[in-house]
Amino acid sequence: MAAIHTDKAFEQDLRNLREKLLAMGAKVEALVAQSVRALTDRDSALAEKVVGADREVNRLEVDIDDLCRRILAQGGGGPQGG
Numbered sequence: 001m002a003a004i005h006t007d008k009a010f011e012q013d014l015r016n017l018r019e020k021l022l023a024m025g026a027k028v029e030a031l032v033a034q035s036v037r038a039l040t041d042r043d044s045a046l047a048e049k050v051v052g053a054d055r056e057v058n059r060l061e062v063d064i065d066d067l068c069r070r071i072l073a074q075g076g077g078g079p080q081g082g
Helices: 002-041 044-073
Strands: none
Touching: 002 044
């Protein structure tokens, strides 16, 4: 019965990882567009906003790294992993 619970936890971790990766990718895409606009418009206020938002991307990166380590430590959760 523990294997079923582990598999469910593993699948949930993978879903969480996917969601975090998609969120980070969307955020980075928006920040790149904003940074280009800040450059072309010489908008220093927008540039400062982009720099500030980069902290959120860094936080997401740390969360993703932690989640990847947890998934790897679980050994994959499936029959091949552990």
